Amino acid sequence: MLGVLITVGMLAGYTVLVTSADLSHGVRSVQADWMVRSLRLFLPSFSFGVAGFTALFYWDALFPDRRDFLILAPFPIPLHQVVAAKLTALLLFVVLLVGAVNVTPDSMVLLSLFGPNSRGNWLRLASAQVAATFGASAFAFLMVAAGQGILISLTSARIFRRTSPWIQMFGMSAMVITVLGFPFFAGLLRPAVEQRQFWLYLFPPVWFSGLFELLLGAQNQFLASLGMLSIQMTALAMLVIIVTWGFGFRRHFRRTLESEDAARRPRAWSVAHWLASSPQERAIFGFAGKTLARSQKHQFFIATYFSAGLAIALFFGVAIQEGRLALSPAGARTVAFVLGFFAISGFRAVFQFPAELASNWIFRMTEARWTEVSRNATRKLVLTISLVPLLLVALPLEIAAWNWPTVLEHSVVQLIAAALLVELLFWNFDKVPFTCSYFPGKTNLAVLTILYIYGITGYSFNMADLEIAMEHRWAVGVRFFVGAALALMLSWRRHPEASGVRFDGSEPVIQSLELN
Amino acid sequence: MLEIRNLTKRFRGAPVVADVSFAVRPGEITGYLGPNGSGKSTTVKILTGLLHASSGHIFYRGKNVFDDPIGFRQRLGYVPEEPNLYGYLTGLEFLQLAGGLRSLPEDLVTKRSNQLLELLYLHDARWVPIANYSKGMKQRVLIAAALLHDPDLLIFDEAQSGLDITNSLLFRHLLRELAARGKAVLYISHVLELVEKVCDHIVVIDKGKIVADDSVGGLRTLMQRPNLEGVFMQLIHQDDLESRARAIASAIMP
Numbered sequence: 001m002l003g004v005l006i007t008v009g010m011l012a013g014y015t016v017l018v019t020s021a022d023l024s025h026g027v028r029s030v031q032a033d034w035m036v037r038s039l040r041l042f043l044p045s046f047s048f049g050v051a052g053f054t055a056l057f058y059w060d061a062l063f064p065d066r067r068d069f070l071i072l073a074p075f076p077i078p079l080h081q082v083v084a085a086k087l088t089a090l091l092l093f094v095v096l097l098v099g100a101v102n103v104t105p106d107s108m109v110l111l112s113l114f115g116p117n118s119r120g121n122w123l124r125l126a127s128a129q130v131a132a133t134f135g136a137s138a139f140a141f142l143m144v145a146a147g148q149g150i151l152i153s154l155t156s157a158r159i160f161r162r163t164s165p166w167i168q169m170f171g172m173s174a175m176v177i178t179v180l181g182f183p184f185f186a187g188l189l190r191p192a193v194e195q196r197q198f199w200l201y202l203f204p205p206v207w208f209s210g211l212f213e214l215l216l217g218a219q220n221q222f223l224a225s226l227g228m229l230s231i232q233m234t235a236l237a238m239l240v241i242i243v244t245w246g247f248g249f250r251r252h253f254r255r256t257l258e259s260e261d262a263a264r265r266p267r268a269w270s271v272a273h274w275l276a277s278s279p280q281e282r283a284i285f286g287f288a289g290k291t292l293a294r295s296q297k298h299q300f301f302i303a304t305y306f307s308a309g310l311a312i313a314l315f316f317g318v319a320i321q322e323g324r325l326a327l328s329p330a331g332a333r334t335v336a337f338v339l340g341f342f343a344i345s346g347f348r349a350v351f352q353f354p355a356e357l358a359s360n361w362i363f364r365m366t367e368a369r370w371t372e373v374s375r376n377a378t379r380k381l382v383l384t385i386s387l388v389p390l391l392l393v394a395l396p397l398e399i400a401a402w403n404w405p406t407v408l409e410h411s412v413v414q415l416i417a418a419a420l421l422v423e424l425l426f427w428n429f430d431k432v433p434f435t436c437s438y439f440p441g442k443t444n445l446a447v448l449t450i451l452y453i454y455g456i457t458g459y460s461f462n463m464a465d466l467e468i469a470m471e472h473r474w475a476v477g478v479r480f481f482v483g484a485a486l487a488l489m490l491s492w493r494r495h496p497e498a499s500g501v502r503f504d505g506s507e508p509v510i511q512s513l514e515l516n
Numbered sequence: 517m518l519e520i521r522n523l524t525k526r527f528r529g530a531p532v533v534a535d536v537s538f539a540v541r542p543g544e545i546t547g548y549l550g551p552n553g554s555g556k557s558t559t560v561k562i563l564t565g566l567l568h569a570s571s572g573h574i575f576y577r578g579k580n581v582f583d584d585p586i587g588f589r590q591r592l593g594y595v596p597e598e599p600n601l602y603g604y605l606t607g608l609e610f611l612q613l614a615g616g617l618r619s620l621p622e623d624l625v626t627k628r629s630n631q632l633l634e635l636l637y638l639h640d641a642r643w644v645p646i647a648n649y650s651k652g653m654k655q656r657v658l659i660a661a662a663l664l665h666d667p668d669l670l671i672f673d674e675a676q677s678g679l680d681i682t683n684s685l686l687f688r689h690l691l692r693e694l695a696a697r698g699k700a701v702l703y704i705s706h707v708l709e710l711v712e713k714v715c716d717h718i719v720v721i722d723k724g725k726i727v728a729d730d731s732v733g734g735l736r737t738l739m740q741r742p743n744l745e746g747v748f749m750q751l752i753h754q755d756d757l758e759s760r761a762r763a764i765a766s767a768i769m770p
Contacts, residue, residue: 279625283616286609287602294604294645358600362610362661364566365594366617369586
């Protein structure tokens with residue numbers, strides 16, 4: 001994980017290196033000053049986003065969980081020692097995380113700043129840079145830990161367990177958007193500061209970029225006050241951690257051991273009954289649906305995918321007008337296609353990750369060459385749980401932006417385009433979702449990235465263009481609908497060879513099972 | 517009848533199961549015994565299709581199961597050694613999944629699942645996620661899943677492991693009842709008293725090879741031992757376990 005962070009940090013540092021160096025020397029205009037301020041927002045945003053994402057990812061490891069308590073309780077260890085050990089481990093983790101996130105980009109930026117013009121000023125610049133980035137990442141971690149402390153102190157163990165995945169999922173999405181949405185935040189910075197817009201108080205990376213003003217001599221008093229706010233909020237987060245952990249730890253220990261997950265009455269999986277045509281198809285549909293609904297690791301994966309999609313959709317569909325975000329009339333049509341692309345390709349990817357590999361035996365034992373059955377179930381599941389909610393969520397916004405016929409046309413085209421995309425992406429999907437340990441490890445990451453970039457842009461722009469063309473020439477629409485109907489019919493009627501469903505790449509995976 | 521003929525499985529050239537042959541007859545409970553690492557679980561995994569055999573044949577009702585593995589598995593009920601179940605599903609949901617994958621009609625699956633859960637003392641926990649079940653409860657879910665489709669052949673790999681006294685006794689009666697109704701049962705266990713009480717036939721494997729294949733009475737007579745434990749100890753040439761136990765105690769209390 002640290003390796004990944006360092007690599008990402010290197011790339012991030014590199015992107016701002018040259019410009020930062022150019023703009024940090026000599027006399028600058030007011031406009032150039034704001035450009036520097038915008039650029040200075042990047043690394044605090046990056047540090048905050050990555051550290052916050054990591055802290056949320058390790059949410060369960062911040063406080064000892066039920067399993068930790070069950071293992072530790074029989075040992076003759078006083079609880080205060082457990083607390084002290086946990087806090088020490090967390091402190092070490094924060095130091096490593098903050099260092100891993102920031103050392104490389106900061107080093108590169110500071111090296112670039114070092115020159116004949118900045119020699120006298122370099123130490124102050126360096127301290128401001130380090131304070132802003134290290135502070136942002138440390139605050140992100142402390143903020144998450146403080147939030148968890150409050151939750152543990154105020155709620156029951158059961159509510160804590162139930163709400164945690166949602167907090168993680170939405171929190172991780174927000175962190176991804178914080179990093180990927182940087183161009184918007186940078187573009188909005190000047191008007192937002194000049195108008196003292198409220199969102200600045202809710203966006204910690206701006207507070208930490210205010211440390212530059214505070215430490216280098218305030219040219220902008222408001223940003224300097226936000227810099228002071230960053231120090232106050234960091235202190236507050238630490239105070240909250242000390243108080244909540246101090247009071248909450250013993251209570252959490254007792255409650256965690258005493259509480260059990262209450263009985264869960266299974267929801268009638270009516271969608272499966274309605275859509276799937278055979279007991280096997282319904283079984284696979286229901287299994288995959290329940291896995292998605294209950295498996296945290298898969299939910300986090302999908303949430304990250306959606307967040308990345310949302311950030312990219314914002315690039316296409318939103319523009320800055322008069323210092324505020326506004327819907328771009330030209331790009332708005334692409335938003336739903338981008339989100340659809342990420343949703344479908346996200347599910348294609350998440351299905352590859354096994355839920356509980358050792359439990360796959362039930363599928364292997366009952367297998368009846370249901371490649372086609374599995375594909376049908378998967379196709380219906382993807383369209384049901386990714387596209388339909390997306391259409392429903394987008395509908396009010398589209399109604400507000402467009403007229404009814406346009407909304408209807410857009411929804412129908414989106415549905416058909418998504419169905420075609422599902423056929424394309426799942427063409428050779430010969431697995432049961434969440435059961436296969438075989439991951440295509442030979443896929444070239446660079447090729448995959450290029451395909452993705454072309455896939456997103458090609459799919460969303462082409463479909464948006466096609467949609468506009470259909471509004472002007474009905475013949476285009478007829479050709480599209482007829483062509484799509486034919487393609488879908490052929491694909492749905494395709495009967496692939498009745499081969500066995502793929503579960504594992506090679507036998508050694510099985511070999512490891514209890515051959516003691 | 518299930519017939520295993522000259523079954524061999526090699527891992528990286530080393531035979532784990534070597535030339536194993538025995539039969540499991542309808543209406544009989546066949547005990548399959550052996551020390552840890554003797555090849556029992558490997559034999560069972562080949563039978564259930566989780567591993568491929570290096571050589572040899574398995575015949576069920578005279579047909580080679582490798583020619584129609586799916587047809588064979590449709591008639592097979594299996595309780596694996598480890599209770600690996602999807603922890604986020606409830607007991608009832610797991611049975612519904614198993615029934616659905618076996619193409620059973622949903623009404624039948626629901627009715628039979630509830631019936632089996634009731635009879636195996638699990639009905640109150642049917643909506644509780646399996647992750648919260650004890651080992652014995654998980655074993656009972658596995659037993660229910662193995663019986664759900666009314667199979668002709670049943671393989672129980674340490675199925676009584678983790679069961680409490682009541683459920684252990686229930687399981688013993690269940691084995692007898694299933695055999696009495698014509699099912700062929702292959703029962704793998706380390707609990708020799710239980711095997712001695714319920715099995716009609718015993719197959720002993722050691723270091724991948726069959727070292728005994730006879731009725732319990734036949735083995736006792738042949739080996740001139742009063743019980744199955746004595747027969748087993750003689751067959752697999754164990755060390756002097758009493759001396760070893762003394763050595764363990766001495767290691768912590770010299």
